[in-house]
Amino acid sequence: xxxxxxxxxxxxxxxxxxxxxxxxxxxxxxxxxxxxxxxxxxxxxxxxxxxxxxxxxxxxxxxxxxxxxxxxxxxxxxxxxxxxxxxxxxxxxxxxxxxxxxxxxxxxxxxxxxxxxxxxxxxxxxxxxxxxxxxxxxxxxxxxxxxxxxxxxxxxxxxxxxxxxxxxxxxxxxxxxxxxxxxxxxxxxxxxxxxxxxxxxxxxxxxxxxxxxxxxxxxxxxxxxxxxxxxxxxxxxxxxxxxxxxxxxxxxxxxxxxxxxxxxxxxxxxxxxxxxxxxxxxxxxxxxxxxxxxxxxxxxxxxxxxxxxxxxxxxxxxxxxxxxxxxxxxxxxxxxxxxxxxxxxxxxxxxxxxxxxxxxxxxxxxxxxxxxxxxxxxxxxxxxxxxxxxxxxxxxxxxxxxxxxxxxxxxxxxxxxxxxxxxxxxxxxxxxxxxxxxxxxxxxxxxxxxxxxxxxxxxxxxxxxxxxxxxxxxxxxxxxxxxxxxxxxxxxxxxxxxxxxxxxxxxxxxxx
Amino acid sequence: xxxxxxxxxxxxxxxxxxxxxxxxxxxxxxxxxxxxxxxxxxxxxxxxxxxxxxxxxxxxxxxxxxxxxxxxxxxxxxxxxxxxxxxxxxxxxxxxxxxxxxxxxxxxxxxxxxxxxxxxxxxxxxxxxxxxxxxxxxxxxxxxxxxxxxxxxxxxxxxxxxxxxxxxxxxxxxxxxxxxxxxxxxxxxxxxxxxxxxxxxxxxxxxxxxxxxxxxxxxxxxxxxxxxxxxxxxxxxxxxxxxxxxxxxxxxxxxxxxxxxxxxxxxxxxxxxxxxxxxxxxxxxxxxxxxxxxxxxxxxxxxxxxxxxxxxxxxxxxxxxxxxxxxxxxxxxxxxxxxxxxxxxxxxxxxxxxxxxxxxxxxxxxxxxxxxxxxxxxxxxxxxxxxxxxxxxx
Numbered sequence: 001x002x003x004x005x006x007x008x009x010x011x012x013x014x015x016x017x018x019x020x021x022x023x024x025x026x027x028x029x030x031x032x033x034x035x036x037x038x039x040x041x042x043x044x045x046x047x048x049x050x051x052x053x054x055x056x057x058x059x060x061x062x063x064x065x066x067x068x069x070x071x072x073x074x075x076x077x078x079x080x081x082x083x084x085x086x087x088x089x090x091x092x093x094x095x096x097x098x099x100x101x102x103x104x105x106x107x108x109x110x111x112x113x114x115x116x117x118x119x120x121x122x123x124x125x126x127x128x129x130x131x132x133x134x135x136x137x138x139x140x141x142x143x144x145x146x147x148x149x150x151x152x153x154x155x156x157x158x159x160x161x162x163x164x165x166x167x168x169x170x171x172x173x174x175x176x177x178x179x180x181x182x183x184x185x186x187x188x189x190x191x192x193x194x195x196x197x198x199x200x201x202x203x204x205x206x207x208x209x210x211x212x213x214x215x216x217x218x219x220x221x222x223x224x225x226x227x228x229x230x231x232x233x234x235x236x237x238x239x240x241x242x243x244x245x246x247x248x249x250x251x252x253x254x255x256x257x258x259x260x261x262x263x264x265x266x267x268x269x270x271x272x273x274x275x276x277x278x279x280x281x282x283x284x285x286x287x288x289x290x291x292x293x294x295x296x297x298x299x300x301x302x303x304x305x306x307x308x309x310x311x312x313x314x315x316x317x318x319x320x321x322x323x324x325x326x327x328x329x330x331x332x333x334x335x336x337x338x339x340x341x342x343x344x345x346x347x348x349x350x351x352x353x354x355x356x357x358x359x360x361x362x363x364x365x366x367x368x369x370x371x372x373x374x375x376x377x378x379x380x381x382x383x384x385x386x387x388x389x390x391x392x393x394x395x396x397x398x399x400x401x402x403x404x405x406x407x408x409x410x411x412x413x414x415x416x417x418x419x420x421x422x423x424x425x426x427x428x429x430x431x432x433x434x435x436x437x438x439x440x441x442x443x444x445x446x447x448x449x450x451x452x453x454x455x456x457x458x459x460x461x462x463x464x465x466x467x468x469x470x471x472x473x474x475x476x477x478x479x480x481x482x483x484x485x486x487x488x489x490x491x492x493x494x495x496x497x498x499x500x501x502x503x504x505x506x507x508x509x510x511x512x
Numbered sequence: 513x514x515x516x517x518x519x520x521x522x523x524x525x526x527x528x529x530x531x532x533x534x535x536x537x538x539x540x541x542x543x544x545x546x547x548x549x550x551x552x553x554x555x556x557x558x559x560x561x562x563x564x565x566x567x568x569x570x571x572x573x574x575x576x577x578x579x580x581x582x583x584x585x586x587x588x589x590x591x592x593x594x595x596x597x598x599x600x601x602x603x604x605x606x607x608x609x610x611x612x613x614x615x616x617x618x619x620x621x622x623x624x625x626x627x628x629x630x631x632x633x634x635x636x637x638x639x640x641x642x643x644x645x646x647x648x649x650x651x652x653x654x655x656x657x658x659x660x661x662x663x664x665x666x667x668x669x670x671x672x673x674x675x676x677x678x679x680x681x682x683x684x685x686x687x688x689x690x691x692x693x694x695x696x697x698x699x700x701x702x703x704x705x706x707x708x709x710x711x712x713x714x715x716x717x718x719x720x721x722x723x724x725x726x727x728x729x730x731x732x733x734x735x736x737x738x739x740x741x742x743x744x745x746x747x748x749x750x751x752x753x754x755x756x757x758x759x760x761x762x763x764x765x766x767x768x769x770x771x772x773x774x775x776x777x778x779x780x781x782x783x784x785x786x787x788x789x790x791x792x793x794x795x796x797x798x799x800x801x802x803x804x805x806x807x808x809x810x811x812x813x814x815x816x817x818x819x820x821x822x823x824x825x826x827x828x829x830x831x832x833x834x835x836x837x838x839x840x841x842x843x844x845x846x847x848x849x850x851x852x853x854x855x856x857x858x859x860x861x862x863x864x865x866x867x868x869x870x871x872x873x874x875x876x877x878x879x880x881x882x883x884x885x886x887x888x889x890x891x892x893x894x895x896x897x898x899x900x901x902x903x904x905x906x
Contacts, residue, residue: 211772211773211825214772214773214824214825215824216824218824219823219824219825220823220824221772221773221823221824221825221827221829222829222830223770223772223829226624226625226830230625230627230628231627236623236625236627236628237623237628242624242862409683409686410667411667411668411683418767418768419548419549419626419627419767419770421626421627424668428645428646428669428674429668429669430668431709431712432668432669432673432678432679432680432681432712432716433669433678433679433680433681433682433711433712433713433714433715433716433719434664434666434667434668434669434680434681434682434683434716434719434720435667435668435669435681435716436709436712436713436716437690437716437717437719437720438683440692440696440697440700440716441690441691441692443692444691444692444696445691485702485703485705485706486703488702489699489700489702489703492699493699498696501692501696502696502699502700502703505692505700505703506703507703507704507707507709510709
């Protein structure tokens with residue numbers, strides 16, 4: 001019996017849960033494929049991978065309600081208690097960003113001032129270790145949310161935006177700031193695009209990474225201005241000029257970071273222009289108060305209001321609607337998404353003034369989206385997380401170190417992309433021979449044992465664990481989607497570890 | 513079937529697959545090094561005869577050559593000097609006639625965008641036409657050269673390698689003993705039979721095995737007790753070993769050149785990057801050994817140069833023309849090749865950066881033509897619409 005036929009037979013033989021999913025899909029999208037794996041494929045595409053729990057929840061709510069909840073999640077976290085406790089225990093959760101960077105900055109100065117070279121070296125190493133630890137903690141929190149948050153789409157979109165507004169943890173003290181930066185993005189992940197951009201513009205991680213903290217009148221630095229247009233909003237070749245880059249850089253003069261508790265001293269008539277929020281600061285003394293012309297709009301020189309005006313202009317450019325829609329469709333639908341779909345999404349973007357959830361809804365409801373299910377190659381993060389979610393379900397891992405290691409080897413570490421363009425959204429960046437060989441190594445590590453995922457951070461022996469891939473979800477839905485060829489190979493496995501390795505290495509598991 | 517076996521068959525039946533019957537110089541090795549981020553060419557190959565340079569780079573300029581000053585530029589010719597961080601690594605190659613520079617080199621892409629311009633270079637297609645992201649210039653070169661054994665030493669397959677079937681890539685900094693054994697590898701290959709990724713999967717296992725075997729042999733036999741190299745030098749040495757024994761058309765990229773802030777002068781950030789790069793390239797030559805080095809050409813490119821004037825933060829912003837490097841035993845070096853203009857305010861492109869007088873495709877086309885004996889027609893497949901410019905560099 002060939003595979004699609006087997007799947008169909010499976011559907012007919014299993015009335016209750018599968019039919020429910022089939023029914024709700026058929027009701028909402030006429031084009032949806034009536035098979036046992038359709039609901040699963042939707043989950044795989046919109047989450048970090050189907051698990052027994054998410055599948056059950058999806059089934060309970062039906063697609064419409066599930067999607068509504070995903071697009072408008074509650075502000076609170078709603079993580080399982082174990083994951084919540086792990087995050088609460090992190091140093092990252094116990095200090096605000098301004099306090100943290102001020103303390104660290106004082107330590108750095110102290111270390112640099114030490115006369116004795118040995119003491120200086122020890123103090124500097126200690127400083128660097130604290131930074132490294134903070135970056136690892138940020139990655140831990142991010143991965144735990146990705147693995148266990150019921151509001152999966154928010155976490156997926158947080159990754160997407162963090163990647164669009166990418167920063168690299170290796171620069172300066174960014175390791176102390178990336179976790180907070182991710183939170184700032186996460187708050188707007190399904191909100192208004194304009195607010196999202198501003199949250200990155202006002203964050204010290206971005207201002208440090210793209211050098212705008214150094215951008216001042218008479219000392220123009222156009223690095224951030226360029227990427228704000230090229231990567232964050234409009235896209236290269238969309239009509240702005242070198243002159244526009246320079247004008248935007250002038251608008252952005254004085255937008256920076258200040259660790260000092262007190263604000264700058266400015267002329268009395270500009271005192272009201274100061275903006276301070278944590279360590280973010282708009283300093284009038286560093287700002288170019290001349291008029292600017294950006295994309296044909298004259299911006300009157302008047303302080304931070306110029307920046308707000310520039311963000312309004314950039315967010316409402318048709319090129320921005322187009323570029324954001326194109327990238328979303330590349331991530332969620334296909335490497336080369338249908339232009340009609342992108343146009344429909346861009347129209348929603350413009351009509352809704354950049355309502356991200358509305359744009360996603362347009363995309364998810366489209367025929368092109370439904371037709372693309374199961375055919376998008378997973379990037380390394382999606383690959384590793386979907387394997388862990390499937391293997392351990394709700395059993396919260398104690399240690400994200402192994403996952404961070406796999407991501408580093410596969411070339412997609414959190415906050416690890418050196419340049420501001422972020423990781424590639426298309427398959428050819430991830431499916432080359434070198435990456436496939438690495439991915440199979442990771443498959444083996446996940447498949448053959450607990451891989452250190454249950455090694456307590458505080459030390460001590462690993463809690464006993466083994467990946468349960470042949471679980472209820474597998475028998476209920478996954479099995480039906482496996483090709484005859486893969487099925488034959490799986491039957492040759494001589495141990496459950498080898499079976500797991502082969503299943504995670506199969507062509508079917510590479511796609512979402 | 514492994515790609516290598518396909519090549520062997522192809523070599524015996526050229527008419528069937530249409531591969532080039534180029535002059536068989538199978539010993540030729542080519543390594544393309546991409547300095548990503550737009551390295552500050554004007555502070556590496558320094559226009560020492562230009563007063564304008566010293567005027568507009570008040571804090572980061574490298575002093576004119578002066579044997580008494582270790583922070584001064586090293587003399588190349590009357591107009592140019594080399595960054596002192598390369599004194600012990602690459603400068604000896606200049607004197608040996610194995611290092612050449614082509615100033616005012618680059619693309620006709622004026623976006624000053626890293627990513628756009630890197631793509632332009634890696635695709636090597638006419639600017640302005642619609643781009644085919646499935647066809648990179650090194651993949652096309654690999655197709656045009658007989659007995660090419662290509663590999664990208666990168667953790668992701670670079671754009672330059674797209675479109676050549678399953679050309680291999682391999683991150684070289686971390687190479688560990690494979691955990692998936694031969695039996696499991698065969699089972700995995702079985703699952704991909706007939707699938708789109710079949711050749712990528714097979715090639716991945718094959719290259720993984722070879723790279724691991726070569727490097728583990730090397731690690732056991734060589735540097736007993738010697739301090740092991742790190743960073744780019746470690747990668748470059750491994751690349752040297754692999755290109756001596758196994759691969760002959762390679763690509764690697766090195767990041768960290770986007771110096772908007774505090775770039776430094778004779779010492780500082782850029783000097784540190786250069787020093788590591790120079791050590792790495794020497795280590796590469798060292799591992800190749802004198803015999804293989806004689807047949808080797810290394811080309812260093814970058815997406816653009818930087819603004820000729822330093823910016824307000826002791827760095828420089830995105831510019832245009834760059835300086836490309838060629839080194840190797842096969843290079844006719846010790847000179848600056850290609851068209852030049854006197855460096856002054858008047859000759860700047862848009863009063864901002866270096867003009868491009870030598871197109872990268874013309875430069876590399878000319879090089880490939882000589883190196884591989886490629887016909888104009890074959891070269892036209894590598895760089896459509898661009899005639900190679902033969903600068904006599906090999």
